[in-house]
Amino acid sequence: MTKLNLLQGTLDLIVLRALAEQPLHGYAIAQHIREVSQQRLLIEEGSLYPALYRMEKKGWIGSRWDTTDKGRRARVYSLTAAGREQLAAERANWEALTDVMARILGQGE
Amino acid sequence: MLREAFRRWSERRELRRRIEDELAFHYQEALDAALDRGLPLSEARIEASAGLGDRRAAAEACMAVWDDTPDTAPRLRPGRAALAAVAVGVPVLLALLLLPHHFRPLPTQHAEQFHVSQRRFTQASDIAREAPDDVASFRRAFASIGWPGGEGVRVAGELVSSNFFRLQGVSLALGSSFSGDSRHELVLSDALWRNAFAGDPGIVGRTVHVGGRPATIVGVASPAFWFLNRQDRFWLHRPDVAGARPQATALVRLHDGVLRPEAWSRFPAHDPRWIPLAKASRVPLRGALGVAAGALILLAALGLLQAISLVRAVGLSNVSLWILTRNFAVLFVKAIPPMAIAGVLWAAVQETSWLSPASMLGGVLAFVAAFAYALIAVSLAWHSLVDQRLRCHVCLRRLSMPLAQGVFGSILFNLPATEYICAWGHGTLYVPEPTSEGIRQPRWTATGGLWAQLLADRGSANA
Numbered sequence: 183m184t185k186l187n188l189l190q191g192t193l194d195l196i197v198l199r200a201l202a203e204q205p206l207h208g209y210a211i212a213q214h215i216r217e218v219s220q221q222r223l224l225i226e227e228g229s230l231y232p233a234l235y236r237m238e239k240k241g242w243i244g245s246r247w248d249t250t251d252k253g254r255r256a257r258v259y260s261l262t263a264a265g266r267e268q269l270a271a272e273r274a275n276w277e278a279l280t281d282v283m284a285r286i287l288g289q290g291e
Numbered sequence: 292m293l294r295e296a297f298r299r300w301s302e303r304r305e306l307r308r309r310i311e312d313e314l315a316f317h318y319q320e321a322l323d324a325a326l327d328r329g330l331p332l333s334e335a336r337i338e339a340s341a342g343l344g345d346r347r348a349a350a351e352a353c354m355a356v357w358d359d360t361p362d363t364a365p366r367l368r369p370g371r372a373a374l375a376a377v378a379v380g381v382p383v384l385l386a387l388l389l390l391p392h393h394f395r396p397l398p399t400q401h402a403e404q405f406h407v408s409q410r411r412f413t414q415a416s417d418i419a420r421e422a423p424d425d426v427a428s429f430r431r432a433f434a435s436i437g438w439p440g441g442e443g444v445r446v447a448g449e450l451v452s453s454n455f456f457r458l459q460g461v462s463l464a465l466g467s468s469f470s471g472d473s474r475h476e477l478v479l480s481d482a483l484w485r486n487a488f489a490g491d492p493g494i495v496g497r498t499v500h501v502g503g504r505p506a507t508i509v510g511v512a513s514p515a516f517w518f519l520n521r522q523d524r525f526w527l528h529r530p531d532v533a534g535a536r537p538q539a540t541a542l543v544r545l546h547d548g549v550l551r552p553e554a555w556s557r558f559p560a561h562d563p564r565w566i567p568l569a570k571a572s573r574v575p576l577r578g579a580l581g582v583a584a585g586a587l588i589l590l591a592a593l594g595l596l597q598a599i600s601l602v603r604a605v606g607l608s609n610v611s612l613w614i615l616t617r618n619f620a621v622l623f624v625k626a627i628p629p630m631a632i633a634g635v636l637w638a639a640v641q642e643t644s645w646l647s648p649a650s651m652l653g654g655v656l657a658f659v660a661a662f663a664y665a666l667i668a669v670s671l672a673w674h675s676l677v678d679q680r681l682r683c684h685v686c687l688r689r690l691s692m693p694l695a696q697g698v699f700g701s702i703l704f705n706l707p708a709t710e711y712i713c714a715w716g717h718g719t720l721y722v723p724e725p726t727s728e729g730i731r732q733p734r735w736t737a738t739g740g741l742w743a744q745l746l747a748d749r750g751s752a753n754a
Contacts (some may be wrong), residue, residue, distance in 0.1 A: 208313055209320040230351035231313065252323075257313050 193225065193233050194242075195276055199259065201243060205260035208234060214242040227228070234259060242268045303354070304536065310350045315692050318712075336719065341573075341710060353639075397572055398516045400546075402458030405567035407519075408541040415539040416531065419452040427459075427537040428452045429518075434502040436477075443500060444487045447519070448480075448525035449538070455526060460543065466495035466510030469528040475506035476528045481514040483524040486552060500528055519572050542568070594619045600679040684735045685717035697724075708730075 192252060198255070200214045212230055215223055237243045248258040250253035312326075318339050325335035343539050401407055408415070415428040421605055429451045437443030453471035456463065456478070469476045477499065481489070488494055506527060517523070545697075547716065594615075681690045690711035697707035707724040723731040 207316070209317045212317075213324075231310070235353045247462050254316055254319065255312065256316050257309065 195272040200263045205258045207256040207258050310353050318692050404544045405568035407571050409564040411538040411540045413536045414539040423454040427455045427542045436501050439500050444525035448523045451526050453528045463510035464513040472500040473530045476509045477506040478510045478526040480512050480524045484511045682715035683717050
């Protein structure tokens with residue numbers, strides 16, 4: 183299966199979408215994305231954590247320490263109200279972009 | 292501002308700890324997942340490490356996000372900037388404080404002709420009496436000086452021969468030099484006269500108590516006068532007591548081409564080495580150099596400890612030599628601030644009247660300087676040794692991602708330990724926790740080229 187390269191700026195959208203369903207820790211976010219994309223999207227953890235910190239600083243997500251089923255201490259991230267608005271805005275932006283791209287690529291066919 | 296700096300520092304510290312914990316958790320989860328898929332432990336470890344990528348770069352990127360600095364911009368960390376500022380600033384301050392003193396002319400007339408004996412000896416005062424035009428004697432003393440019946444002030448000074456001021460060609464601001472009669476005679480420094488006696492212009496001829504004994508004030512030195520050090524607050528001449536032969540240092544005037552005073556020929560048993568007065572008077576600079584020399588010796592000792600520890604742990608190679616050189620340089624930079632601070636405090640005590648070691652504040656400051664210096668020296672030594680224990684045996688970088696293993700409730704079958712890994716994939720270090728049986732040696736396991744192979748596989752898969 184061909185791996186897909188992540189488009190610049192889409193990581194925030196993917197992470198916000200993953201967190202829209204339920205609060206997750208960093209490892210679970212990476213796993214969630216991997217599973218939903220059927221192993222086609224591979225997010226480097228080196229990119230994931232800075233992105234999480236950046237979004238937390240912007241107030242889109244919040245975080246707290248929690249204990250996992252295995253008894254380990256994990257930092258769990260959840261979407262804030264500002265994050266939901268941002269997700270909606272980025273989703274609309276993405277849909278507009280894909281619509282335009284589809285028109286451009288479908289030209290003359 | 293200081294509170295803000297401390298707040299930011301502790302916030303960053305907390306953040307770094309959080310990042311470390313998060314990445315360690317990530318690694319542990321990835322390791323579990325790989326083990327669940329049936330991979331052997333060694334390969335599971337490699338996969339978990341490789342999945343995490345460059346952990347340090349990720350941590351730095353997170354910190355950069357928090358600091359609002361772009362990932363690619365060069366950053367000077369606050370801790371290092373402060374260290375650099377202190378390392379550069381304090382020696383400069385030290386130089387500014389000491390150099391003017393170093394080039395200040397001595398108050399003694401024809402100071403180039405004067406020398407002091409390197410050691411004290413019992414016949415110095417006898418020689419001074421025999422040859423008053425060439426030799427004087429002096430001896431350091433501490434005494435409490437005050438009005439009779441009143442509370443005295445404890446200060447440093449000198450017990451001197453009666454020709455002490457005359458030999459140096461020094462005029463007093465008030466009164467005249469010692470008469471040499473049978474009384475205890477006292478010359479006050481300008482600072483002591485002003486501070487303890489309120490600058491009383493009629494002080495000459497009055498009697499005060501020096502160490503519980505009466506002494507007559509015969510004069511007050513000019514504000515510019517000092518001899519060998521700037522802490523002395525009095526010069527006391529007391530008549531010789533029969534049978535008492537205290538040791539003293541000799542101050543001699545040697546004319547051109549004369550190697551020793553003529554009077555010395557009558558005392559052949561004593562042929563001391565002479566130090567020019569100018570050289571003996573540069574006390575602060577000499578002291579600062581002493582502090583610097585002490586620090587260099589300390590550094591050399593630490594460097595040697597590091598070298599022994601490092602070579603024992605990882606053997607001798609170009610890499611270990613490089614890391615040793617780099618560590619030594621860092622150690623040197625770390626040692627400069629305490630060295631310079633101790634030097635500045637010491638010089639300040641020497642230079643200022645209100646910081647005399649005999650005073651409470653001066654004593655406290657001198658103690659603080661010495662204590663801080665010793666504390667930092669011990670800390671550096673400890674850091675130097677501990678630091679070597681947790682380094683990769685291949686690349687010598689610091690090991691990271693500590694993983695707790697075992698349980699204290701079952702130390703026979705599942706010994707509690709911490710496992711560290713090299714973030715660059717060279718191996719793991721298993722460090723057993725100390726138990727009642729004692730401290731076990733850490734065990735290093737190299738992972739060879741497996742990781743490189745795995746990375747190559749991943750690279751080809753991605754392509």
